[in-house]
Amino acid sequence: MKLSISTYLNKTTSAAPLAVFRVFFGIMMGLSIVRFWYNDWIDLLYIQPKFHFTYFGFEFIKPLGVYTYVLFAICGIAAIFVALGFKYRIAIITFFLSFTYIELMDKTTYLNHYYFITLLSFIMIFIPANAHFSVDNIFRRKTYQNIPKWTIDSIKLLLGIVYFYAGLAKLNSDWLFKAMPLKIWLPSKYDLPFIGENLMQQNWFHFAMSWSGMLYDLCIPFLLLYKKTRWFAFGLVVIFHVFTRVLFPIGMFPFIMIVSTLIFFEANFHLKIITFFKRILSFLSLQSKPENLRKIEAVSQFHIKKKAIVIPLFAAFFAIQMLFPFRYLLYPNELFWTEEGYRLSWRVMLMEKMGIATFKIVDSETGSFFYVDNKDFLTPFQEKQMSFQPDFILEYAHYLGDHFTSQGHKNVQVFVESYVALNGRLSQPYIDKTVDLYAEKESFKPKHWILPFNDDIKGL
Amino acid sequence: MIKKIFIAILAVSFIVACSSSSSSGDDSPVATDDFDRGALLTNLADNIIIPAFQDLSAKLVTLTADKDAFVADANQTNLDNLRASWLEAYKVWQHVEMFNIGKAEELTYSFQMNIYPVSTTDVEANISAGNADLTHVNNNDAVGFPAVDYMLYGVADSDAEILTKYEDDKYKAYLSDLVNQMESLTETVLTDWTSSYRATFVSSTSNTVTSSLNKFVNDYVNYYESGLRSRKIGIPAGIFSGGNLFPDKVEGYYSQEFSMVLALEALKAVQDTFNGTGYNNSTSDNSLKSYLDYLNVDEDGDDLAFLINSQLDLSRSKIKVLDDSFSDQIETDNTKMTLAYDDLQRAVVLFKVDMMGALQIGLDAGYIDNDGD
Numbered sequence: 001m002k003l004s005i006s007t008y009l010n011k012t013t014s015a016a017p018l019a020v021f022r023v024f025f026g027i028m029m030g031l032s033i034v035r036f037w038y039n040d041w042i043d044l045l046y047i048q049p050k051f052h053f054t055y056f057g058f059e060f061i062k063p064l065g066v067y068t069y070v071l072f073a074i075c076g077i078a079a080i081f082v083a084l085g086f087k088y089r090i091a092i093i094t095f096f097l098s099f100t101y102i103e104l105m106d107k108t109t110y111l112n113h114y115y116f117i118t119l120l121s122f123i124m125i126f127i128p129a130n131a132h133f134s135v136d137n138i139f140r141r142k143t144y145q146n147i148p149k150w151t152i153d154s155i156k157l158l159l160g161i162v163y164f165y166a167g168l169a170k171l172n173s174d175w176l177f178k179a180m181p182l183k184i185w186l187p188s189k190y191d192l193p194f195i196g197e198n199l200m201q202q203n204w205f206h207f208a209m210s211w212s213g214m215l216y217d218l219c220i221p222f223l224l225l226y227k228k229t230r231w232f233a234f235g236l237v238v239i240f241h242v243f244t245r246v247l248f249p250i251g252m253f254p255f256i257m258i259v260s261t262l263i264f265f266e267a268n269f270h271l272k273i274i275t276f277f278k279r280i281l282s283f284l285s286l287q288s289k290p291e292n293l294r295k296i297e298a299v300s301q302f303h304i305k306k307k308a309i310v311i312p313l314f315a316a317f318f319a320i321q322m323l324f325p326f327r328y329l330l331y332p333n334e335l336f337w338t339e340e341g342y343r344l345s346w347r348v349m350l351m352e353k354m355g356i357a358t359f360k361i362v363d364s365e366t367g368s369f370f371y372v373d374n375k376d377f378l379t380p381f382q383e384k385q386m387s388f389q390p391d392f393i394l395e396y397a398h399y400l401g402d403h404f405t406s407q408g409h410k411n412v413q414v415f416v417e418s419y420v421a422l423n424g425r426l427s428q429p430y431i432d433k434t435v436d437l438y439a440e441k442e443s444f445k446p447k448h449w450i451l452p453f454n455d456d457i458k459g460l
Numbered sequence: 461m462i463k464k465i466f467i468a469i470l471a472v473s474f475i476v477a478c479s480s481s482s483s484s485g486d487d488s489p490v491a492t493d494d495f496d497r498g499a500l501l502t503n504l505a506d507n508i509i510i511p512a513f514q515d516l517s518a519k520l521v522t523l524t525a526d527k528d529a530f531v532a533d534a535n536q537t538n539l540d541n542l543r544a545s546w547l548e549a550y551k552v553w554q555h556v557e558m559f560n561i562g563k564a565e566e567l568t569y570s571f572q573m574n575i576y577p578v579s580t581t582d583v584e585a586n587i588s589a590g591n592a593d594l595t596h597v598n599n600n601d602a603v604g605f606p607a608v609d610y611m612l613y614g615v616a617d618s619d620a621e622i623l624t625k626y627e628d629d630k631y632k633a634y635l636s637d638l639v640n641q642m643e644s645l646t647e648t649v650l651t652d653w654t655s656s657y658r659a660t661f662v663s664s665t666s667n668t669v670t671s672s673l674n675k676f677v678n679d680y681v682n683y684y685e686s687g688l689r690s691r692k693i694g695i696p697a698g699i700f701s702g703g704n705l706f707p708d709k710v711e712g713y714y715s716q717e718f719s720m721v722l723a724l725e726a727l728k729a730v731q732d733t734f735n736g737t738g739y740n741n742s743t744s745d746n747s748l749k750s751y752l753d754y755l756n757v758d759e760d761g762d763d764l765a766f767l768i769n770s771q772l773d774l775s776r777s778k779i780k781v782l783d784d785s786f787s788d789q790i791e792t793d794n795t796k797m798t799l800a801y802d803d804l805q806r807a808v809v810l811f812k813v814d815m816m817g818a819l820q821i822g823l824d825a826g827y828i829d830n831d832g833d
Binding site for chain 1: 497665666667668699700701702703755762764767805808809810812813814816817818819820
């Protein structure tokens with residue numbers, strides 16, 4: 001056993017797939033930042049709001065006012081450097097830090113795929129993605145043909161976890177036996193050409209999509225690993241992600257996944273891509289100094305430094321990744337209802353959840369009260385996200401409590417009357433309206449003030 | 461070995477996949493998209509919106525005629541006639557305020573017709589200055605039905621004294637300008653509907669932020685929440701002001717006796733629109749109700765459209781027990797106002813959470829990326 005692990009760790013493979021992956025990753029991230037900027041979302045999401053929802057334990061991470069643009073610029077430039085493989089290690093560390101900082105600024109914008117990018121860029125800090133086909137090669141006058149196999153496999157493993165756990169999360173009665181939430185979402189796409197007014201409205205189609213989505217997520221990592229099914233699997237990847245892109249506003253994510261899965265292909269395929277890149281570069285006459293290139297020494301093996309630290313780190317990282325999504329089991333109530341342990345677990349597209357939350361500020365001495373207009377404090381997007389997530393409701397209640405106390409109100413208590421509808425069920429009262437949320441503290445403990453769900457969703 | 465297990469898993473998955481789709485195909489009727497959103501909009505335009513605007517326009521023509529008579533001869537009979545036609549028009553107004561779309565939106569029509577409480581200071585200033593720009597945003601609280609309410613009931617304490625006020629031509633001129641402006645604005649909006657906007661409106665059925673279907677639903681829910689629930693009941697009853705009561709912020713404050721009539725009329729308009737009931741007849745056609753019935757999202761639970769209607773009925777019964785004058789009600793027993801508010805609020809939840817969720821009509825937050833969690 002021990003021997004086989006160390007044999008595995010000593011295995012090497014072509015450096016080309018990782019180099020191609022690095023290029024695509026950098027380009028995609030650069031485009032994502034440009035798109036975000038171009039759509040003016042930096043202003044909308046990070047500058048305009050008066051108040052930001054923070055992650056528990058990361059309350060100190062806040063937008064930087066106009067300097068938030070600088071942060072995005074740094075992140076975008078770092079992404080380009082990653083694509084070029086120029087000062088790679090510094091670039092990827094910068095990217096990881098700036099991107100993660102951006103994500104931690106406001107959890108209103110939390111998306112699983114942003115979390116995926118954070119994890120991926122963390123892994124990439126420790127692996128030699130610049131060993132081949134990089135600007136660093138030119139400066140070091142060294143290019144490496146082979147790298148340890150486990151470095152590429154770690155990316156495959158992370159991708160595999162994302163898909164497989166997304167599939168596991170779909171093993172629940174709402175998804176499989178009620179076709180929820182697709183049954184709500186698909187018919188609303190009635191204005192799609194050709195399929196909007198027929199296929200999208202069919203009950204069987206909602207079920208077919210639910211089941212095939214589940215099977216796709218569970219099987220695709222294995223189909224990609226297995227050589228004979230790889231091209232078929234890649235075809236499925238393209239179809240699946242393009243289809244979801246057409247149906248849902250999921251931004252860059254489908255394209256990122258499509259190019260990421262290329263890493264499952266063999267070295268020859270990636271060498272062809274690199275040759276293609278080189279042809280474009282020489283066509284643009286960027287590679288006009290062949291005498292320079294000739295001086296680059298081709299080294300067969302790349303050796304990871306500090307392997308004794310990196311390997312245990314990766315082992316721990318992946319162990320956490322595999323266990324973390326199951327933390328919801330430590331909470332007593334329905335996961336979809338309370339969302340305790342919901343995020344950071346590859347639960348995508350599982351819920352149609354809407355809510356309304358009306359906050360009441362009470363003077364505990366006199367009993368006098370008034371209601372808050374959420375629009376005075378939150379953007380429409382923040383209000384929407386707040387209305388059905390207990391940790392948002394609590395944080396906002398504290399913000400309101402602090403705000404009105406600082407305005408001179410005395411003995412402030414904050415109550416909320418809220419209703420939430422989940423996956424087509426009628427709205428139900430959500431938070432106990434008799435609990436003063438201003439006196440409740442955020443923690444990882446179960447939140448006793450969330451009212452019971454009154455229904456049962458079976459499954460994982 | 462691994463290969464074999466893998467193939468076995470794959471085979472089982474495909475069998476599961478095939479059997480699942482065929483079984484679900486069996487127990488459900490084949491549904492194509494037989495809900496016609498164009499028909500919903502057409503019914504709205506042809507049987508609700510345009511007839512209501514036509515009636516409002518007719519009532520405002522009468523109002524203008526009665527105003528002309530009053531301006532020519534400011535006596536008690538003419539004042540009574542004028543007040544009566546003002547009330548008739550105000551009731552019809554309750555049926556159009558929610559349609560803040562097209563020309564009405566462009567002109568901020570409802571701001572020029574029904575902002576209350578009226579600013580008597582602004583009104584008096586306009587009267588003494590003469591020739592005020594009634595369309596100016598600063599005059600929104602000095603024009604429209606609430607301003608006429610003040611002009612006909614509030615400029616003095618008794619009818620005799622009011623009539624005395626109108627010996628001053630400046631009062632006559634302002635009253636005249638107000639009514640003329642209301643009539644001409646309404647005419648502009650109605651003409652736009654009947655000439656070109658109707659076609660635009662009924663054809664824009666897509667599910668986008670700017671489509672008329674989505675805008676109508678957003679306006680409708682917004683009107684119910686803010687125009688009806690908050691402004692007519694919640695704000696005067698002190699719901700948003702820590703129990704500080706505002707009996708002077710009711711609709712029709714100066715005439716004193718019509719706030720309930722107007723609120724009931726508005727509630728009827730909201731419910732008729734929901735059910736697609738025609739303005740001039742009681743036949744119902746494609747509507748939000750039939751759309752919700754078609755979508756029938758919660759198959760096991762109660763019917764959402766039924767719940768909405770029940771809740772609106774319940775709200776009506778709570779409004780009917782109030783005093784004709786909400787001001788008096790607030791001053792004598794505000795609890796009944798807050799009870800009415802609570803039931804109106806419960807319908808806000810049904811509209812904003814359940815109905816908007818079922819229709820998948822989102823708010824325009826500018827930011828669209830999500831992965832559905």
